[in-house]
Amino acid sequence: MTNKSTNIKDVAHLAQVSTATVSRYLHGELKRMAPTTAKKVAAAIEQLNYVPNAAARQLITNRSKTVAIVVVNVADSFSTEIFKGACSVLEPAGYTTAMLDTNSEQQKENQLINAVGLSTYDGLILQPLSSDVAQIKSEIRRSMPIVTLDRHLDYSPWPQIISNNFEASQEAAKYFQKHGYTRAIVLSSQIDVASTRQERFQGIKSVYQQVELIEINETHYNHQQVYCQLEKLLTASSEKTVIFSLKERWLIEFLPALIGSGILAAKNIQISGFADTTLVPAIWPSAKMIIQNPYKMGALAGQTLLKLLNNKQDIQPITTIPTTFK
């Protein structure tokens, strides 16, 4: 058990160094002291059986060396790739990165942002649910370096990293129109709640005046009902048709049954949409997908946050990471 009365001053006194030196030692900044100094500090910690009190240490250094990454859904590979990308930059810089999950719930996003503000994190990378800058600001009760990504925020005070959602789906739609696909069916989660979906939908509508839309409520939907709706649309016409999913999940969920039913093979149907993995072409090789690069977005968000943490000036307000179509 820890000797509760031992503190960083006792260690500094015994080692005959400053408390700042002990703090540097505890943070692993060994390059900033002579090897003999490090040895003296280690010996003093050992002798006193000293266990650093994180809260006390942070009062001294005013740095926790931890960063929070608040994502929309840890079950989506898009979110976990953002996290892995950010880790790839922040960890070599000495930061521990923690992922927090809003589970696509606005109320939970508010709570988590508030909790991050009240906690000891040095910075925040946020994949926001809504586009309401005022709401986010009101939850953060202190000044703190923040970078947002994925969903675009208007008039944001924080740097943001986004995909070219509109251009990417416009380009894809143009490709299919050029190849004789006269009809477009769009599969999507509720469009009006996310700026990314709005941009993607607008990109398609800028090419196809008429779009048949199946909008799925993510938390309350009946699989069989959605499938029947899709099947009915597909069998209603013999036109060349592209099914365009604004979210990979819906293709992964409905494609196997469509393949099983034989409709896809029998008809002139092309599969497309946004994807974060290679699952769709693995199931249906002729699918042509728009691939985002969430890992790169996360890495760039990490780099930008590091600049903010180190008070660097050359920070772009908005950086767009292009998608690929293949």
Add this chain to the structure above:
Amino acid sequence: MTNKSTNIKDVAHLAQVSTATVSRYLHGELKRMAPTTAKKVAAAIEQLNYVPNAAARQLITNRSKTVAIVVVNVADSFSTEIFKGACSVLEPAGYTTAMLDTNSEQQKENQLINAVGLSTYDGLILQPLSSDVAQIKSEIRRSMPIVTLDRHLDYSPWPQIISNNFEASQEAAKYFQKHGYTRAIVLSSQIDVASTRQERFQGIKSVYQQVELIEINETHYNHQQVYCQLEKLLTASSEKTVIFSLKERWLIEFLPALIGSGILAAKNIQISGFADTTLVPAIWPSAKMIIQNPYKMGALAGQTLLKLLNNKQDIQPITTIPTTFK
């Protein structure tokens, strides 16, 4: 910007309450004070433009109300389901839960456990990579409530939640043997590094004396090479064969190509293995999978951690969550 000189004492003084009351207010424990008291504290915070210093607050309360969940890989749905299960219990109890990712690297696990110990988390739920209790202990520099799950630890001082890996794969193997499948091919990541894989493999070997094993190095493998190896094994014999994957990922990765090649349909091959999602039967409906319940494991780990945090006594050292086979 924050007025740095304002602290919790100033707020307490102005509101004419104790600092403990201000602390309770900041933690949202409004039921523990009169509404008029809460109003006075809110007014004082407003007037002083006070922003709580998390580190200072934690020195007073000795609680951060945050829990760390260290998982093997945030890209695996098994890990994220554990996290979601734990959140479902810890969040209603007022804790913020953060997920940290060891990315299947032992060195990173050591670093993260060390960082959690040095940080202000109140407790830790750990999905360990290795089974080395001494190593984990040496990284944690303070006494802290800990629960482990998924991989079994021998002689562990911490409560653990595990699956019945041996029994589940033994039961599945018996089923296939009974139905005339005389040959078993096992797909797995490196077996010797994870106790779960060893248990699963032993369960199959307790039924099939001869097992043909394809072991895949998760970080360095050639997709085409592994696929060829698998195809060669399958075409080498006309025996009734079960392909048993100790990890869902390998079926998701190789099943589409196997289906595409026509081997599965032409031959007497059954697909089985451990799964966390319903993807495999969606791609190949006759597959019979062993389904674990990581969400339930996470929820139970959360409940157990809450008991530890609240100094409750009735804690089981090992709890086994059964799998289902269907």
